[in-house]
Amino acid sequence: MSVASVFPKLERLLPEVSKPIQYVGGELGAVVKDWDAATVRWVLSYPDAYEVGLPNQGVQILYEVLNEQADVLAERTYAVWPDLEALMRKHAVPQFTVDTHRPVRAFDLFGISFATELGYTNMLTMLDLAGIPLDSRDRDETHPIVIAGGHAAFNPEPIADFIDAAVLGDGEEAVLEITAIVRDWKAEGCPGGRDELLLRLARTESVYVPRFYDVDYLPDGRIQRVVPNRADVPFRVHKRTTMDLDAWPYPKKPLVPLAETVHERYAVEIFRGCTRGCRFCQAGMITRPVRERSITTIGEMVAEGLEFSGFGEVGLLSLSSADHSEIGNICSGLADQYQGSNVSLSLPSTRVDAFNITLAEELSRGGRRTGLTFAPEGGSERIRRVINKMVSEEDLIRTVVTAYSNGWRQVKLYFMCGLPTETDEDVLQIARLAHEVIKAGRAATGSKDIRCTVSIGGFVPKPHTPFQWAAMCSPEVIDNRLKLLKQAINSDRSLGRAIGYRYHDGQPSLIEGLLSRGDRRVGAVIRRVWEDGGRFDGWSEHFSFQRWVDAAAEVLPQFGVDLDWYTTRERDENEVLPWDHLDSGLDKEWLWQDWQDALSEYEQPDCRWTPCFDCGVCPSMDTEIQIGPTGKKLLPLTPVNTGLRVPS
Amino acid sequence: MSRTKPQPEGGQAPVVQRVRLRYAKRGPMRFTSHRDFARAFERAILRANVPIAYSQGFTPHPKVSYASAAPTGVASEAEYVEIGLRERADPRELVWALDAALSPGLDILEAVEATGGSLAERIDASAWRIELPGVTANAARHAVDVFLAATEVPVERLTKQGRRTLDARGPVVRLDAPQTSDATPSEVSGVPCAILDLVVRQVTPSVRPDDVLSGLRVAADLELPVPPRATRLAQGVLTPQGELVDPLAADRDAAVIGAPPP
Numbered sequence: 009m010s011v012a013s014v015f016p017k018l019e020r021l022l023p024e025v026s027k028p029i030q031y032v033g034g035e036l037g038a039v040v041k042d043w044d045a046a047t048v049r050w051v052l053s054y055p056d057a058y059e060v061g062l063p064n065q066g067v068q069i070l071y072e073v074l075n076e077q078a079d080v081l082a083e084r085t086y087a088v089w090p091d092l093e094a095l096m097r098k099h100a101v102p103q104f105t106v107d108t109h110r111p112v113r114a115f116d117l118f119g120i121s122f123a124t125e126l127g128y129t130n131m132l133t134m135l136d137l138a139g140i141p142l143d144s145r146d147r148d149e150t151h152p153i154v155i156a157g158g159h160a161a162f163n164p165e166p167i168a169d170f171i172d173a174a175v176l177g178d179g180e181e182a183v184l185e186i187t188a189i190v191r192d193w194k195a196e197g198c199p200g201g202r203d204e205l206l207l208r209l210a211r212t213e214s215v216y217v218p219r220f221y222d223v224d225y226l227p228d229g230r231i232q233r234v235v236p237n238r239a240d241v242p243f244r245v246h247k248r249t250t251m252d253l254d255a256w257p258y259p260k261k262p263l264v265p266l267a268e269t270v271h272e273r274y275a276v277e278i279f280r281g282c283t284r285g286c287r288f289c290q291a292g293m294i295t296r297p298v299r300e301r302s303i304t305t306i307g308e309m310v311a312e313g314l315e316f317s318g319f320g321e322v323g324l325l326s327l328s329s330a331d332h333s334e335i336g337n338i339c340s341g342l343a344d345q346y347q348g349s350n351v352s353l354s355l356p357s358t359r360v361d362a363f364n365i366t367l368a369e370e371l372s373r374g375g376r377r378t379g380l381t382f383a384p385e386g387g388s389e390r391i392r393r394v395i396n397k398m399v400s401e402e403d404l405i406r407t408v409v410t411a412y413s414n415g416w417r418q419v420k421l422y423f424m425c426g427l428p429t430e431t432d433e434d435v436l437q438i439a440r441l442a443h444e445v446i447k448a449g450r451a452a453t454g455s456k457d458i459r460c461t462v463s464i465g466g467f468v469p470k471p472h473t474p475f476q477w478a479a480m481c482s483p484e485v486i487d488n489r490l491k492l493l494k495q496a497i498n499s500d501r502s503l504g505r506a507i508g509y510r511y512h513d514g515q516p517s518l519i520e521g522l523l524s525r526g527d528r529r530v531g532a533v534i535r536r537v538w539e540d541g542g543r544f545d546g547w548s549e550h551f552s553f554q555r556w557v558d559a560a561a562e563v564l565p566q567f568g569v570d571l572d573w574y575t576t577r578e579r580d581e582n583e584v585l586p587w588d589h590l591d592s593g594l595d596k597e598w599l600w601q602d603w604q605d606a607l608s609e610y611e612q613p614d615c616r617w618t619p620c621f622d623c624g625v626c627p628s629m630d631t632e633i634q635i636g637p638t639g640k641k642l643l644p645l646t647p648v649n650t651g652l653r654v655p656s
Numbered sequence: 657m658s659r660t661k662p663q664p665e666g667g668q669a670p671v672v673q674r675v676r677l678r679y680a681k682r683g684p685m686r687f688t689s690h691r692d693f694a695r696a697f698e699r700a701i702l703r704a705n706v707p708i709a710y711s712q713g714f715t716p717h718p719k720v721s722y723a724s725a726a727p728t729g730v731a732s733e734a735e736y737v738e739i740g741l742r743e744r745a746d747p748r749e750l751v752w753a754l755d756a757a758l759s760p761g762l763d764i765l766e767a768v769e770a771t772g773g774s775l776a777e778r779i780d781a782s783a784w785r786i787e788l789p790g791v792t793a794n795a796a797r798h799a800v801d802v803f804l805a806a807t808e809v810p811v812e813r814l815t816k817q818g819r820r821t822l823d824a825r826g827p828v829v830r831l832d833a834p835q836t837s838d839a840t841p842s843e844v845s846g847v848p849c850a851i852l853d854l855v856v857r858q859v860t861p862s863v864r865p866d867d868v869l870s871g872l873r874v875a876a877d878l879e880l881p882v883p884p885r886a887t888r889l890a891q892g893v894l895t896p897q898g899e900l901v902d903p904l905a906a907d908r909d910a911a912v913i914g915a916p917p918p
């Protein structure tokens with residue numbers, strides 16, 4: 009049975025909302041398929057406004073991978089702004105896909121990508137507008153299976169009530185396997201209904217189905233245990249790792265929006281994973297091991313991606329792009345190929361060393377040197393040892409001065425506040441560092457026309473990191489340190505004038521902390537906040553700290569816990585953590601040891617260049633580090649027709 | 657982090673040919689704003705490999721200039737843009753190449769080599785067609801009569817700077833509600849749908865279809881149960897007879913008379 013588009017109804021509402029183009033689809037790269045010809049139908053979402061959600065790589069990749077399957081159809085939906093939400097409720101228009109404006113409820117699977125926990129309330133809006141019950145237990149065979157993915161899915165417990173399943177790790181192969189299971193189940197006539205389908209997914213051991221696990225609590229509120237409540241359901245669910253990035257060169261046909269979005273560029277992941285071992289970085293911990301995409305595949309993807317999209321910018325993406333074993337050749341090769349064209353190249357690398365500057369020089373050949381970013385993350389050498397960000401003060405100053413001497417006028421420095429063991433003094437060191445940087449820069453360039461910006465945000469301890477046991481600082485302590493830092497920066501007026509200061513205050517971080525390390529009981533807080541109007545929590549103009557505090561105070565006491573219990577409380581070694589049954593490959597004992605090393609300010613080098621330090625990932629996931637150099641060069645651009653591309 | 661921009665020795669290649677194009681904004685694509693279209697068009701230039709010329713300087717811009725654009729949400733069959741090329745190109749091939757490089761609904765309709773003058777001086781009025789679903793032709797006709805009888809119809813418009821008042825009547829050259837339209841089924845719904853034919857002179861601040869609709873409401877209490885749908889049908893210079901002269905006509909004639917060297 010075909011499913012009708014809701015566009016005729018939606019169209020009437022569009023003249024009354026802001027930026028209506030974001031709701032009409034029609035992007036280059038969008039795929040429209042015949043509904044009836046498909047056997048498995050996915051709707052994918054990044055749960056934020058279109059302008060943030062559309063550029064998301066994860067969704068774009070899965071969209072393309074799925075749509076390449078002949079009998080599979082994938083469409084996209086994003087969070088609608090409150091102006092349209094109100095009109096949709098008034099005129100009974102359901103949550104729709106932008107591709108064909110079909111109602112989300114009609115699909116088999118609803119995959120939601122969570123890069124951040126701040127999208128949880130938007131998920132509830134989407135479910136509700138779609139007419140899908142918020143509680144997964146209230147859904148039946150006519151509702152899509154709601155699956156969470158992305159980094160936040162490594163602890164989906166706070167949204168366990170709302171999702172049917174979660175996938176940890178890379179999605180390319182996982183979505184195809186899930187598709188196959190759904191396809192078979194449908195072909196067999198949907199035996200056993202929704203329950204049977206979820207059971208089949210759970211038995212793969214790589215799809216987590218929260219309802220098949222019971223959580224028991226101790227009288228003091230801590231978790232006693234998490235155990236399967238069905239036969240055959242695994243005790244632990246494993247993350248997925250796509251090993252050969254050259255075999256998965258996506259996105260090939262990036263989505264090119266008509267509306268303005270946060271990133272208007274063709275992005276290529278040049279590798280996945282990171283073993284630098286920064287102890288605060290969840291992304292680095294959960295995406296191990298390092299898997300490089302080869303220089304030749306990168307070159308082909310860039311050439312084809314640009315030709316397809318018409319984008320004027322290429323981003324070379326990864327967690328630490330300057331670490332690719334052939335990054336020098338990649339940068340110089342691309343700079344050669346695109347010199348004299350109007351394509352600009354960017355490498356979001358924040359490594360603090362001279363090599364980073366060499367790369368940036370290659371990429372800005374002949375162009376203007378606007379700004380460089382470095383991320384020392386901690387102000388004092390002591391705190392940098394705690395977080396395992398190995399850079400000495402001397403190196404840092406030398407690197408920044410080299411940037412100034414090579415023509416950069418503006419340098420951005422990223423820091424965190426509220427790190428474990430941090431004191432006021434550690435944060436005040438940032439001011440001293442910034443002063444030294446400006447002094448040395450002025451001396452080296454003989455110019456007063458150099459600037460640096462200090463950008464600082466609150467630290468949020470994340471699951472599957474050595475800091476998963478750490479206590480958060482209270483927002484009051486953070487805000488006070490941020491104030492002291494500002495005063496210290498401006499204590500010297502001449503230097504202070506050359507230093508910009510940007511900060512995020514402590515309150516939103518506390519809520520992120522609640523959502524990151526929360527358990528199933530936090531679901532009630534999310535629901536309360538949403539009922540109270542909480543939407544778009546990643547946007548400071550929509551986020552309300554008070555709403556979260558009030559909801560937590562209302563909902564959590566019945567469980568004998570509170571907001572502080574989840575955030576500013578340090579956990580001990582034996583506590584069962586809400587995500588212990590979710591296997592990121594990291595050995596919990598290794599993580600604990602790394603936490604102890606942090607407290608004793610002991611550094612851990614990178615396993616790419618020093619012996620394996622037994623984090624546990626490779627043996628337990630049956631993976632290995634994949635790095636070059638391959639010794640190959642970027643393929644020269646084949647001189648395609650230089651004239652107009654006229655369709656044949 | 658860094659920009660690599662074309663900056664060949666001795667600056668950018670000069671413009672050797674100017675081409676004027678007419679394009680349409682149709683269906684759902686009528687919701688593109690002018691900025692949205694401009695971004696899409698500049699990407700289409702790259703996708704289609706059009707030999708566009710760039711301005712000089714550190715941040716060179718492609719040589720593209722737009723004639724006044726229809727408002728967001730209003731469809732159009734007659735939008736105009738002029739591009740400067742650093743190599744000559746066949747206007748017909750430009751139409752195919754650019755149209756294929758744009759999303760369906762943003763359609764390039766024709767191109768002619770510019771022979772002088774400017775688009776701006778060839779456009780001083782616009783013709784619009786407005787569908788009013790849920791409004792009978794009689795009601796529309798009555799409102800039009802009252803509106804036209806007034807010498808001035810002040811309406812308010814919400815702008816970024818706040819509310820401002822403008823006269824919706826003055827620049828209206830023609831406004832008709834053809835009697836035959838009562839049975840016209842609208843695309844929006846099955847209800848009766850009145851149609852307005854409107855010609856407005858370009859003034860500053862410009863008077864747009866929604867201002868005229870505000871005028872019909874202010875002057876004659878015409879309420880719209882459903883949002884209207886407007887389409888720009890033509891732009892050009894207004895003749896004394898009230899016709900619009902196609903702004904590309906002069907270039908087309910020149911091309912036929914004195915065909916430029918290939």
Ligand code: B12
Nearest residue numbers: 060064065066119121157158159175178179290291326546
């Ligand atoms: C580009 C980028 C951005 C961009 C674009 C975001 C966007 N729309 O995609 C911008 C600048 C907007 C941004 C903003 C932020 N970002 Co950001 N960002 C990145 C970056 C550099 C790349 C992300 C990416 O594209 N990865 C590649 C894709 C392919 O991976 P993926 O999305 O995870 O998808 C794969 C799997 O997760 C899985 N998958 C994903 N979804 C689903 C769904 C299903 C159903 C399934 C089965 C599988 C699945 O399959 C995919 C393919 O294998 C990463 C760092 C990195 N290299 O990962 C940081 C990163 C994701 N960002 C981060 C953060 C903190 C933020 C902000 C919260 C920062 C802030 N405080 O404001 C905001 C949040 C914005 C928002 N509202 O969402 C953190 C996440 C923190 C964490 N988990 O520890 C990261 C990891 C950086 C870091 N090292 O700290 N970011």
Ligand code: SF4
Nearest residue numbers: 615620621623625626
């Ligand atoms: S198991 Fe060893 S080699 Fe693999 S990522 Fe962990 S530390 Fe590196």
